Amino acid sequence: MVRVSEEWLNICGGCEVSILDIGEPLLDLLPQLQFVHMPVLMDHKYFGQTGEGTTMEIPEAEVGIITGGIRNEEERQIATEMRKRCDTLIALGSCACFGGIPALANQYVMEDLYETVYRASYTTEPSATPSEDLPPLTDRIYAVDEVVDVDAYLPGCPTSPDLIVEALTAVLEGKPFSLPERSVCDECPTTREKKAVTSVKRPLESIVPPGQSVESSRCLMELGYLCLGPVTKAGCGGHDKVPRCIRAGMPCRGCFGPIREGANPMVDMMGALSSIGLDPRSIPDRSATLQRYTGAHNRLRPLPSR
Ligand code: SF4
Ligand code: SF4
Ligand code: SF4
Incomplete structure (x- = not known):
């Protein structure tokens, strides 16, 4: 029997739904x-049932799963405790792996965020x-591996x-898990004709x-829609292999993150756009x-004027 401990940090809950969506x-x-x-399934108090404890209680487990990035000091402490108590730690979902949608807030200084929200x-x-x-x-939103070591990554929003x-x-078979260094384009069944594009349209x-x-269909990017498939890691299609958004007739928005460690999707995508004749500066809020x-890991930072 393998013990599993699961924690949600700065999340929307969609990744937990994915776990339940496993089905049969x-x-x-x-x-x-x-x-x-x-x-999400069981009530467990970190400091005893009435808050009488002084140390955070998270049970030991062979496998730990964390969804969500780190937005406050309590989440930092939970991630640290999970790392101490779990032999293998998995970051599940784009928020845990790269900050996810919440890390768009890393573009703003804290006082501006407080001012806007409150x-x-x-x-x-x-x-x-x-x-x-x-x-x-x-001070900003952190991916889990900026705070503790992570053994495996399951990106996706949700995964x-x-x-x-x-x-x-x-994990049950004692084998390592990682996704291959392939792009969404590598698994996309649309046809590329390498024709130039003159402007970018918004898919509604x-x-x-x-x-x-x-x-x-022709490649959605060659039809004039911004698709991040060239710079995004493959794997979202599951057994079907066809990338999820492409299957739904929509472009990839990049939720599986960079194809390989150290890649810079923004720079690479600007190169991909230039190669089909598009000026990357024409992308709104580029x-x-x-x-x-992917706004954690210091990729998104407040602009000097903000
Ligand atoms: S990765 Fe997406 S689905 Fe998962 S917690 Fe973050 S926002 Fe929600
Ligand atoms: S750019 Fe998008 S639509 Fe075109 S091949 Fe790549 S994933 Fe498919
Ligand atoms: S196609 Fe792109 S945005 Fe859509 S699920 Fe796959 S990786 Fe995420």
């Missing part, structure tokens, strides 16, 4: 797994920034249930018309658009 294969895995800690928002009565009984925010099964199966509905298969899921 989860039933095959369950006899070999014992979930000893999982806040005072300048049209739907909020202006008030002081709350501080009582709340853990202090960290694919098939990948969670693959990773858990690998499926680009592939009803009744037409994605396999018979830095955030090309690094929508």
Whole structure:
């Protein structure tokens, strides 16, 4: 029996839904797994049932799974405790791996964020920034591996249930788990004709018309839609292999992150855009658009004027 401990940090909960979405294969895995800690499913107080404890209590486990990046000091402490108590630690989802959508906030200085959320928002009565009984925010949003060592990464927003099964199966068999260094384009069935594009359009509905298969479509980027497939790691298609967004007739937005460690998707994508005749400066909000899921690791920083 392998003990599993799961924690959610700065998240939306979608990655937990992905775990539940595993469906029938989860039933095959369950006899070999014992979930000893999982806040989304079981109530477990960190400092004893009435808060009487002085040290954080997270049970020991062979496998630890963390979803979400780190936005406050409590989450930093939880990640540190998870690392101490789990033999193998998996970062699950783009938030845990690269900061994810919340790390778009790394483009702004903290005071501007407080001002927008608590005072300048049209739907909020202006008030002081709350501080009582709340853990202090960290200076920016961190990916999990900026705070503790991570053994395996399952990117995606959310990640694919098939990948969670693959990773858990690998752990149960004592094998390492990693995704190959391939791009979404490598698994995309559309046809590339290497024709130049003159402008970028915004997709508001499926680009592939009803009744037409994605396999018979031209590359969505060559049809004039920004697609981050060339600089994004493959793997979201699961057993089907066809990338999830492409299957739905929509361009890739980059949620599986860089193809390899040390890659710079923004620079690489600007090169890819130039190669089809597009001026990368024509992409609105370029830095955030090309690094929508990867704003931790100091990729997104406040601009000097902000
Ligand atoms: S990676 Fe996406 S689905 Fe998962 S917690 Fe973050 S925002 Fe939610
Ligand atoms: S750019 Fe997008 S649509 Fe074109 S081949 Fe790559 S993943 Fe497919
Ligand atoms: S196609 Fe791109 S954005 Fe869509 S799920 Fe796959 S990696 Fe994520």
